Amino acid sequence: MTAPPPSITDVSDETLARWLAEHGEPPYRARQIRRSVARSAAADWSGLTDLPLALRSKLAEAFRWSSVELETEIASADGETRKALLRLHDGHHVETVLMPHHGERDAVCISSQVGCPMACAFCATGEMGWIRDLTAGEIVDQVRFWQRELRSRDARVSHVDYMGMGEPLRNYAPVMASVRLLTDVDMFGISPRRITVSTCGIVPKMDDLAAEGIPINLAVSLHAADDATRTRIMPVGRKWDVDELLAACARYVERTKRRLTFEYILLAGVNDSAAHAERLARKIAGLGRTGMYHVNLIPVNPGAGDFARPSPEKMERFAGILERHGIAATVRISKGQDIAAGCGQLKVAEGRAAAAV
Numbered sequence: 001m002t003a004p005p006p007s008i009t010d011v012s013d014e015t016l017a018r019w020l021a022e023h024g025e026p027p028y029r030a031r032q033i034r035r036s037v038a039r040s041a042a043a044d045w046s047g048l049t050d051l052p053l054a055l056r057s058k059l060a061e062a063f064r065w066s067s068v069e070l071e072t073e074i075a076s077a078d079g080e081t082r083k084a085l086l087r088l089h090d091g092h093h094v095e096t097v098l099m100p101h102h103g104e105r106d107a108v109c110i111s112s113q114v115g116c117p118m119a120c121a122f123c124a125t126g127e128m129g130w131i132r133d134l135t136a137g138e139i140v141d142q143v144r145f146w147q148r149e150l151r152s153r154d155a156r157v158s159h160v161d162y163m164g165m166g167e168p169l170r171n172y173a174p175v176m177a178s179v180r181l182l183t184d185v186d187m188f189g190i191s192p193r194r195i196t197v198s199t200c201g202i203v204p205k206m207d208d209l210a211a212e213g214i215p216i217n218l219a220v221s222l223h224a225a226d227d228a229t230r231t232r233i234m235p236v237g238r239k240w241d242v243d244e245l246l247a248a249c250a251r252y253v254e255r256t257k258r259r260l261t262f263e264y265i266l267l268a269g270v271n272d273s274a275a276h277a278e279r280l281a282r283k284i285a286g287l288g289r290t291g292m293y294h295v296n297l298i299p300v301n302p303g304a305g306d307f308a309r310p311s312p313e314k315m316e317r318f319a320g321i322l323e324r325h326g327i328a329a330t331v332r333i334s335k336g337q338d339i340a341a342g343c344g345q346l347k348v349a350e351g352r353a354a355a356a357v
């Protein structure tokens with residue numbers, strides 16, 4: 001079986017320049033093609049009407065327009081949040097979510113791997129295990145997918161969160177390549193300050209990220225401030241303990257001068273007690289510069305593991321303890337729960353349905 005042509009978003013500058021020279025095209029076409037591919041809402045090469053027809057035909061033979069194709073798309077009951085399951089060239093799938101916010105922003109959540117090797121106990125993607133890493137093109141093509149969808153209301157993707165399937169820092173080079181594509185002013189032109197990379201705490205890669213000099217946001221999935229609780233729900237805690245992880249967070253803040261967000265999924269009876277909140281507050285306060293840290297408290301989504309969410313009163317009490325210690329905290333109800341918009345949930349739900357047939 002012959003391999004499909006590469007997706008244009010996975011073609012290097014050198015390869016594209018060589019291809020243009022071989023086809024008698026001037027070098028400036030490379031930049032024009034890159035910009036058009038990133039910004040156009042066209043469904044295929046034929047829609048790039050700023051390029052000559054003959055060139056479009058040759059491009060269509062040599063390079064795929066996109067590395068992702070829509071398999072399923074569903075909208076939440078509020079009609080705002082939308083989730084898509086996208087098919088890759090080898091038959092694997094990834095999911096991506098569009099989260100519009102009152103017409104002010106159109107954030108998308110994207111995947112960085114098919115499945116995930118990190119096996120967090122509360123996460124549906126963790127159940128799947130790791131299948132493969134995505135290429136940089138497969139990552140940015142999720143953004144292009146939503147850009148096409150947003151064309152109907154003349155909007156563009158404004159924010160990008162690497163919080164879908166996979167651990168971004170376990171697929172470091174393609175993720176950073178995709179960040180460079182998204183922030184390139186000649187391509188997507190998205191401000192790095194509107195891009196958030198989320199990690200479960202791959203400590204050496206957090207240091208690498210701090211050294212990149214790109215002012216993106218970092219979100220660290222902490223979920224417990226003591227090792228016994230954290231390793232119970234996050235196996236990564238056996239490799240780097242809470243203190244090592246928090247030290248890496250402090251180094252990140254020190255080096256980048258960027259605020260850092262701690263994600264904390266609230267699991268009833270597991271990590272939601274007043275003692276857990278006190279310990280979390282003390283640990284963060286111990287880092288100094290507490291104004292540089294924010295805690296997102298997220299009640300667990302139903303669907304993965306046997307976890308339940310705490311009562312609203314308990315969540316408020318948890319947030320109140322953090323605030324009394326001077327730690328900014330927000331209880332965040334994740335949107336789109338009726339469409340399984342938690343990470344990996346649509347893919348896993350489809351897999352279960354297929355297994356049940």
Ligand code: SF4
Nearest residue numbers: 116119120123126166
């Ligand atoms: S929470 Fe994130 S890091 Fe953990 S298993 Fe799920 S996708 Fe992987």
